[in-house]
Amino acid sequence: MARAGLTAERVTVAGAELADEVGLDRVTMSQVARRLGVKDASLYAHVRNLEDLRGRIALLAADEKTLRIAEATAGRAGRDALVAFADAWREYAHAHPGRYTATQAPIRIDPELAANAAGPRRAVELTYGMLRGYGLAEPDLTDAVRLLRSTFHGFVALEAAGGFAHERSPQQSWIRALDALHTLLEHWPPSREGDSA
Amino acid sequence: MARAGLTAERVTVAGAELADEVGLDRVTMSQVARRLGVKDASLYAHVRNLEDLRGRIALLAADEKTLRIAEATAGRAGRDALVAFADAWREYAHAHPGRYTATQAPIRIDPELAANAAGPRRAVELTYGMLRGYGLAEPDLTDAVRLLRSTFHGFVALEAAGGFAHERSPQQSWIRALDALHTLLEHWPPSREGDSA
DNA sequence: TGCACTTCCTAAGGGTCCTAGTTTAAAACT
DNA sequence: AGTTTTAAACTAGGACCCTTAGGAAGTGCA
Numbered sequence: 310m311a312r313a314g315l316t317a318e319r320v321t322v323a324g325a326e327l328a329d330e331v332g333l334d335r336v337t338m339s340q341v342a343r344r345l346g347v348k349d350a351s352l353y354a355h356v357r358n359l360e361d362l363r364g365r366i367a368l369l370a371a372d373e374k375t376l377r378i379a380e381a382t383a384g385r386a387g388r389d390a391l392v393a394f395a396d397a398w399r400e401y402a403h404a405h406p407g408r409y410t411a412t413q414a415p416i417r418i419d420p421e422l423a424a425n426a427a428g429p430r431r432a433v434e435l436t437y438g439m440l441r442g443y444g445l446a447e448p449d450l451t452d453a454v455r456l457l458r459s460t461f462h463g464f465v466a467l468e469a470a471g472g473f474a475h476e477r478s479p480q481q482s483w484i485r486a487l488d489a490l491h492t493l494l495e496h497w498p499p500s501r502e503g504d505s506a
Numbered sequence: 507m508a509r510a511g512l513t514a515e516r517v518t519v520a521g522a523e524l525a526d527e528v529g530l531d532r533v534t535m536s537q538v539a540r541r542l543g544v545k546d547a548s549l550y551a552h553v554r555n556l557e558d559l560r561g562r563i564a565l566l567a568a569d570e571k572t573l574r575i576a577e578a579t580a581g582r583a584g585r586d587a588l589v590a591f592a593d594a595w596r597e598y599a600h601a602h603p604g605r606y607t608a609t610q611a612p613i614r615i616d617p618e619l620a621a622n623a624a625g626p627r628r629a630v631e632l633t634y635g636m637l638r639g640y641g642l643a644e645p646d647l648t649d650a651v652r653l654l655r656s657t658f659h660g661f662v663a664l665e666a667a668g669g670f671a672h673e674r675s676p677q678q679s680w681i682r683a684l685d686a687l688h689t690l691l692e693h694w695p696p697s698r699e700g701d702s703a
Numbered sequence: 704t705g706c707a708c709t710t711c712c713t714a715a716g717g718g719t720c721c722t723a724g725t726t727t728a729a730a731a732c733t
Numbered sequence: 734a735g736t737t738t739t740a741a742a743c744t745a746g747g748a749c750c751c752t753t754a755g756g757a758a759g760t761g762c763a
Contacts (some may be wrong), residue, residue, distance in 0.1 A: 312709095312710060312711070312758090312759065312760090313710085313711075314710095315710075315711085334531065337749090337750065337751085338750075338751065338752085339749075339750060339751085340750095347711075347712095348711070348712065348713080349750080349751080349752090350711080350712075350713080350714095350751095350752075350753085350754095351710075351711050351712070353751095353752070353753080354709080354710065354711075355710095358751075358752070359750095359751070359752095412667075413610075413663060413667055414667065415666060415667050415668060448674050448678070449682070451672055451674045451679065452674070452678070452679045452682040452683065452686075453686075455661070455664075455670060455676075455679045455683070456657065456661075456679070456682075456683045456686060458660070458664060458669070459656075459657050459660035459661040459663075459664055459683070460653065460656050460657045460660055461660065462660040462663060462664055463655070463656035463657055463658065463659040463660025463661070463663065464652070464653075464656040464660070466610060466656075466659060466660065466663060467652075467655060467656055467659060469612060470609075470610055470611065470612050470613065471612060471613040472655070473652060475648055477645050477648045477649070479652075481645070481649070482648065482649045482652045482653070485646070485649040485653075485697070486649065486652070486653045486656070488695050488697075488698055489649075489650075489653060489690055489694065489695055491695075492690070492693065492695040493686055493689070493690045496689065496693070497686065498685050498686055498688075498689040500682070500685075501685055509727095509728060509729075509741060509742070510741085510742075511741095512741075512742085534718090534719065534720085535719075535720065535721085536718075536719060536720085544741095544742070544743095545742070545743065545744085546719085546720080546721090547720095547721075547722085547742080547743075547744085547745095548741070548742045548743070550720095550721070550722080551740075551741060551742075552741095555720075555721070556719095556720070556721090
């Protein structure tokens with residue numbers, strides 16, 4: 310009964326690979342076990358259950374994506390930083406569709422586990438940092454961060470769902486979207502009357 | 507063996523209701539059957555399989571959402587139309603989280619079925635119509651449509667996933683995002699050098 | 704070596720998806 | 734009305750999956 314040397318980490322990685330290959334919703338305990346050369350019941354020593362595994366994949370993905378973005382934006386500012394940030398985001402989603410999908414799921418992650426993972430928090434911090442050059446102040450800053458994240462996520466999600474059927478290439482629309490966001494950040498509109506409602 | 511009067515339509519609606527109540531990924535043939543007072547095998551006379559059911563729910567949702575948006579934007583133009591459009595979109599997602607999630611799934615819909623459903627196509631047409639007042643020409647128009655749809659979808663998706671943990675209310679950020687998009691559309695930036703790459 | 708601890712196993716219950724074949728209610732026809 | 738036809742819903746069953754419980758075997762330490 311040679312040991313397979315499993316660990317929560319390895320199980321998570323196997324699940325993430327599987328997710329990228331066949332889609333997150335086809336990541337099953339049995340398939341992950343098979344991929345690791347192990348019986349499915351053995352996984353339960355490392356991972357609480359399937360939902361927990363999904364949560365771990367999501368956390369792994371958030372960490373990886375954050376890291377890519379951090380590397381891409383390091384030493385850049387203004388428009389350069391914006392484009393580098395957005396491209397790194399989109400490229401991660403393209404390269405790891407299953408992992409990326411996992412990050413979309415409503416948070417059902419073990420709190421204790423989430424505390425150890427700096428991914429999601431750092432991702433938001435990076436976004437704030439990227440916007441530094443545009444000279445926005447709170448609460449506009451938070452609003453801008455949310456707008457950017459929404460657009461980035463929405464674009465890659467629609468792209469993945471086949472939502473861009475028109476013949477114009479998504480890549481061109483993406484470039485123009487970043488242009489637009491850049492100008493928008495440079496001319497962030499003042500608050501209008503009645504917006505506080 | 508009193509007949510239950512099932513039909514593909516009724517099965518789909520039951521599935522959609524279930525999706526809104528417990529989440530799309532917990533919509534199962536057995537549960538839908540139970541809700542309809544029928545054995546699960548009976549559903550296969552009306553729906554090809556679970557995937558097909560999911561696709562039908564997605565189509566139903568797309569139709570409903572499009573209808574809401576059409577009603578909300580009727581007779582409006584410019585900024586009014588933009589806000590009505592966006593609010594209708596977001597409100598539908600809030601009111602029907604499960605159905606809305608279904609629309610995000612990669613297209614795996616029976617082509618024959620999709621042909622009958624005007625929802626997705628009309629949704630895009632509506633977006634083009636809404637932008638008429640801003641005086642954009644192709645290909646900027648398509649790019650703007652994609653940017654708007656990305657932002658709307660991304661916002662509600664992040665909101666649903668619990669991505670807006672900051673204390674500022676999502677509602678306020680939403681209003682400001684619409685402000686920003688409106689100004690952006692009024693000052694759509696010209697194409698830059700090298701964008702064609 | 705003996706012991707505790709962990710890893711991985713087998714066994715088993717319960718749930719799900721889906722197919723095949725059967726029964727029977729409703730619709731269509733004479 | 735009575736008969737035929739259609740199809741709605743059923744029972745039965747195989748395959749897969751999730752998860753728990755308890756046993757066997759490897760690992761580390763006294």
